[in-house]
Amino acid sequence: xxxxxxxxxxxxxxxxxxxxxxxxxxxxxxxxxxxxxxxxxxxxxxxxxxxxxxxxxxxxxxxxxxxxxxxxxxxxxxxxxxxxxxxxxxxxxxxxxxxxxxxxxxxxxxxxxxxxxxxxxxxxxxxxxxxxxxxxxxxxxxxxxxxxxxxxxxxxxxxxxxxxxxxxxxxxxxxxxxxxxxxxxxxxxxxxxxxxxxxxxxxxxxxxxxxxxxxxxxxxxxxxxxxxxxxxxxxxxxxxxxxxxxxxxxxxxxxxxxxxxxxxxxxxxxxxxxxxxxxxxxxxxxxxxxxxxxxxxxxxxxxxxxxxxxxxxxxxxxxxxxxxxxxxxxxxxxxxxxxxxxxxxxxxxxxxxxxxxxxxxxxxxxxxxxxxxxxxxxxx
Amino acid sequence: xxxxxxxxxxxxxxxxxxxxxxxxxxxxxxxxxxxxxxxxxxxxxxxxxxxxxxxxxxxxxxxxxxxxxxxxxxxxxxxxxxxxxxxxxxx
Numbered sequence: 368x369x370x371x372x373x374x375x376x377x378x379x380x381x382x383x384x385x386x387x388x389x390x391x392x393x394x395x396x397x398x399x400x401x402x403x404x405x406x407x408x409x410x411x412x413x414x415x416x417x418x419x420x421x422x423x424x425x426x427x428x429x430x431x432x433x434x435x436x437x438x439x440x441x442x443x444x445x446x447x448x449x450x451x452x453x454x455x456x457x458x459x460x461x462x463x464x465x466x467x468x469x470x471x472x473x474x475x476x477x478x479x480x481x482x483x484x485x486x487x488x489x490x491x492x493x494x495x496x497x498x499x500x501x502x503x504x505x506x507x508x509x510x511x512x513x514x515x516x517x518x519x520x521x522x523x524x525x526x527x528x529x530x531x532x533x534x535x536x537x538x539x540x541x542x543x544x545x546x547x548x549x550x551x552x553x554x555x556x557x558x559x560x561x562x563x564x565x566x567x568x569x570x571x572x573x574x575x576x577x578x579x580x581x582x583x584x585x586x587x588x589x590x591x592x593x594x595x596x597x598x599x600x601x602x603x604x605x606x607x608x609x610x611x612x613x614x615x616x617x618x619x620x621x622x623x624x625x626x627x628x629x630x631x632x633x634x635x636x637x638x639x640x641x642x643x644x645x646x647x648x649x650x651x652x653x654x655x656x657x658x659x660x661x662x663x664x665x666x667x668x669x670x671x672x673x674x675x676x677x678x679x680x681x682x683x684x685x686x687x688x689x690x691x692x693x694x695x696x697x698x699x700x701x702x703x704x705x706x707x708x709x710x711x712x713x714x715x716x717x718x719x720x721x722x723x724x725x726x727x728x729x730x731x732x733x734x735x736x737x738x739x740x741x742x743x744x745x746x747x
Numbered sequence: 748x749x750x751x752x753x754x755x756x757x758x759x760x761x762x763x764x765x766x767x768x769x770x771x772x773x774x775x776x777x778x779x780x781x782x783x784x785x786x787x788x789x790x791x792x793x794x795x796x797x798x799x800x801x802x803x804x805x806x807x808x809x810x811x812x813x814x815x816x817x818x819x820x821x822x823x824x825x826x827x828x829x830x831x832x833x834x835x836x837x838x
Contacts, residue, residue: 410838440838500838525834528755551833555802559791560756563838573837601831603755606765610829612806615814 372397378470382424395589396424400470402588403427405492407480407508409460410434411563411573412498412522412580414446419581420496421464421471425588428464429492431476432457439747443570480504482625485511496520496584498577500562502554503628509534509547513622518587521547522580525560527569527605529576532614533583536596544596545614552619554632558684564705564747567670572604643714646701646727648735651677654701661699666713667733671705675733675745679703687713691721703729703736705747749826751781756832760787769828774805775818777828792830804831 374396379386382396404425406413409432420428436444436451436459444456451459457475464473478484480499489495489511497508497519505523512519512535519534536544560566579600586592601610646654654661665672665679672681682690684704694700694717704710707730714726729735737746748768753761761767767784771777778799782789794800798818805812806829812820822828 408837412837498837500836502833502835505833505835522837523834524836526755528834530834550804551802553801554835555833560832560834563836566756566836568836568838599831601829610809612804612809612829612831613811613814615811617813 372401374400375470378424381468381470385423391589391591395591398589399424399585400426402494403429403492404494404496404584404588405429405431405488406496406498407431407504408498408500409444409446409456410440410498410500411443411524411568412577413460413496414444415574415577416496416498416581416584417446417460417464418467419578420584421468421473423581423585424468425471425584427472427474427492429474429476429488430457430460431478431480431488432460433477433479437746439564443568443573445574480507482507482628485625486515489515489517492517494518494520494584494587496522496580498522498580502560502632503634505547506554506631507625507628510622510625513543513546514625516543519546520580520583520587522576524563524568524572524576526566527572527603529572529579529602529604531576531579531583531595531600531602532598533587533594533596536587536594538596545616546620546622548620548622549617550599550614552617557633561668565668565671569604575604576602640711641715643711643718643728644726645730647730648740651701651729651736652740654699659699661701662695664694664700664702664710664713665704666702666710667704671747674747675737677703677733677736677744684709684713688716688720691717691723694723694726696723696725698725699727700725701727701729703732705732706734707732749777749822749824749828751777751828751830753781754830754832754834756834757788757791757830760791761785769822771822773818773822774807774812774820774828777822778805778818802833805829806831 385391385396386393402425409430434456436447446460457477461473461475495512521534522531534546586594597614599612599614663679665681666684668683702710711728717723734746737744751767767781769777769780771780
């Protein structure tokens with residue numbers, strides 16, 4: 368099948384250690400050169416995936432990422448360095464990968480992966496590697512892969528834990544292996560499983576898990592070895608334990624079209640949420656300067672408070688209703704979090720349950736404070 | 748005794764305990780014993796009908812209990828029960 372694919376002398380030299388592996392050989396390397404792999408997300412998982420796929424000689428690599436490099440990414444996103452902060456992740460990744468391997472073709476999509484573009488993007492590739500960071504996009508990637516008939520090499524991480532699987536694998540008999548919805552028919556409610564920014568992640572963990580993800584992509588493309596289809600690999604770096612669990616197809620799983628994934632995951636569009644009263648970071652700064660009598664409540668988690676705080680009273684969002692007696696009803700109360708989302712939710716909950724009318728959300732949260740008032744307060 | 752492995756996202760409801768030893772003879776009894784000791788876990792593991800929530804997978808060894816006898820699945824003396832939640836991080 369790879370009669371038309373030829374490797375140049377330079378490529379033969381570059382890939383010599385692959386070609387030497389008996390079951391991999393020249394045929395495996397030609398399959399890699401012929402392959403088109405779409406990597407969605409070029410962050411923690413995407414970094415090692417892209418570096419290893421490029422180094423290994425995957426002929427065409429697509430990168431979907433709308434984001435720019437942030438200082439807080441550098442603890443784990445090894446594609447980027449300090450000079451890249453503020454620049455497009457996808458563009459930066461492309462130049463880094465082209466320097467690593469000039470024999471491959473990198474295509475950049477500086478866009479969000481959405482219901483509108485998902486099928487068109489996925490259809491142009493053979494295999495997808497999902498390195499996204501939220502539940503709506505996870506389900507979207509899965510469903511698009513199922514509808515387009517593509518293998519979804521999945522990995523995800525949280526704090527010290529990682530998961531890897533190969534979904535929608537094409538079996539020898541033409542049937543497809545289990546997909547993400549067979550494993551998790553429904554997402555957890557919003558807030559139960561925090562994202563990396565809120566929950567944190569050990570920097571080396573995406574390196575370990577992303578490397579396994581890259582390995583599975585290479586196995587799927589070349590047909591070498593036994594891919595992790597119908598199985599879920601779990602790794603806990605804290606205890607160095609690994610488990611492999613069986614994943615079975617569920618007759619209840621039916622994917623016929625792409626849906627509204629925010630709604631599916633219980634995330635209401637901002638417009639549908641009741642607006643809360645707000646103050647800007649400048650207004651808060653003035654209140655501090657004036658020595659005004661007000662209460663400042665911080666609804667983040669203790670570990671976030673330890674990273675950066677405005678000396679507010681710490682009442683994590685999950686405990687806010689039980690701590691309502693600590694919140695004044697007689698003076699101005701400003702509630703803040705990292706970006707302003709959780710504090711707005713806290714205000715709505717307190718207004719609904721206890722009838723507060725003196726609560727103000729700090730617009731943009733501690734990130735805005737860091738950017739506009741005091742850069743010594745870390746933006747994390 | 749059988750052991751339940753609690754995943755990281757749920758450890759905030761178990762005082763950061765990663766494992767729990769149970770005398771439960773079935774998966775249902777084992778999960779109930781876990782909840783009796785860590786009440787805050789209840790609403791995250793069980794729905795209003797006391798059934799396991801669909802975003803939580805429970806495994807006995809390497810087998811999904813949905814492919815066994817679900818909550819009625821017998822638990823052997825030294826069995827390992829894994830609670831596996833969906834996680835989405837990649838960033």
